Amino acid sequence: MxxxxxxxxxxxxxxxxxxxxxxxxxxxxxxxxxxxxxxxxxxxxxxxxxxxxxxxxxxxxxxxxxxxxxxxxxxxxxxxxxxxxxxxxxxxxxxxxxxxxxxxxxxxxxxxxxxxxxxxxxxxxxxxxxxxxxxxxxxxxxxxxxxxxxxxxxxxxxxxxxxxxxxxxxxxxxxxxxxxxxxxxxxxxxxxxxHQHLPRRITGPPDTGGTAGPRPVRVALHTVAFGDDGTQLDLLDGQCDGLVLAALGAGHVPEWLVPRLRRLADRIPVVLTSRIDHGPVLTRTYDYPGSERDLLAGGLIAGGDLSPYKARLLLLRLLSTGCHDRTRIAEAFAAIGRRGW
Missing domain, CATH: 3.40.50.1170 (L-asparaginase, N-terminal domain)
Known part of the structure; x- marks a missing residue:
């Protein structure tokens, strides 16, 4: 044309x-x-x-x-x-x-x-x-x-x-x-x-006039590495409004990090993603301390196949528009982070 x-x-x-x-x-x-x-x-x-x-x-x-x-x-x-x-x-x-x-x-x-x-x-x-x-x-x-x-x-x-x-x-x-x-x-x-049909789009939440409090919303990103002792997670406690965890493999961490992550998830939304470039975080395959089942049962939110960087932006957008409810945040990630699988 x-x-x-x-x-x-x-x-x-x-x-x-x-x-x-x-x-x-x-x-x-x-x-x-x-x-x-x-x-x-x-x-x-x-x-x-x-x-x-x-x-x-x-x-x-x-x-x-x-x-x-x-x-x-x-x-x-x-x-x-x-x-x-x-x-x-x-x-x-x-x-x-x-x-x-x-x-x-x-x-x-x-x-x-x-x-x-x-x-x-x-x-x-x-x-x-x-x-x-x-x-x-x-x-x-x-x-x-x-x-x-x-x-x-x-x-x-x-x-x-x-x-x-x-x-x-x-x-x-x-x-x-x-x-x-x-x-x-x-x-x-x-x-x-x-090459393909245009995918169905799901946009983020509109601005509801909510407030994140007296300071800007802070969403941290922590990448889990081999032998991670959790010191950086301890430093984040109380310093951020949300956390995105770039975990190993399909959503796994060393078992000694689990208590720290559960404590954080009790206080702020913690989204589970993978540091791997390709593929989703699993939700029901592995079942051991530090597995995806263990982390999700401990209050973490599945990030689907969003990269850690994009998951951080989605969580930041949700929090900055006044959405602090864990269930609503999980629903948003289920809609936007799990399309196509």
Missing amino acids: SLTGRSVAVFALGGTIATTADPLTGGLSPALSAEQLLRSVSGLDALGVELRVHDFRRLPSASLSLADLDALHAAIREELDSGRVDGVVVVQGTDTIEETAFYLDLLHQGEEPVVFTGAMRDATKAGPDGPANLYAAVIAAAGPWLRGAGCVVVLGDEVHAARTVRKSHTTSPAAFTSPGSGPLGLVAEARVML
Whole structure:
């Protein structure tokens, strides 16, 4: 189909795609504006897509905050509510793109696609991928193929759902994968070719006006390692409002950690995930001290197949919107964290 007459809002946040080299040190930092990024994309004008450009932030993605994302969501919502655009492109650094896309996916209620993209190679390298990724992202956001998909990530011409995408390599242009499901589709010949039906989306809780108390909500993430003596868990006690546990294997910990985890789960929600990149936390297979059955019986909440990083964002969103009830939190993780298995 022709994309002529379609309209896309582009929000630039910074990242490798926007970096330039310091002439003295050679070090890279985000400096290019959104307009400069778009001017570097060959063939973009020929698509006939109207671009509404927002130079929203100019930061490395590691320095983006939840406040930045909440402000971004509000700005995106304003554009979509105006009826002027068919979709949105968000351009940012790839270090946190799997988390920022997932967080916005929890908030985004509309049918219009919100497409995240960036670059693995900056413009000073041979074969920078930023312009091609931005070109593909505009196509994906402008067309009708991804309506209802929520937030997606487009890099290397592949379209990944925000819920499943992972950055699986530090430098490769093919760094982004969706373990267990694969990409939703491919951008080719100025269209999106879907490999599978778009998954059913479940968004996060709306803002109910609840309060997390006099300080910001803090959700800690603890990764269990071989021989973990629990000292770090002791330090977290009383210092956070929630905890995500990245356990061994399918949801296991050394047996001597169990009393500590049960004490924590009596006071705050503790979500059980796995430090493994692929696969769900089990719920009823192993049954010994420190197994998933033992931990869940002790009050921990199953995180399904969400990565620890995405589980942390879901728990943070639940707590920050006033949801502190363990049953409701468990229901949210059962709905969002266990789709597809």
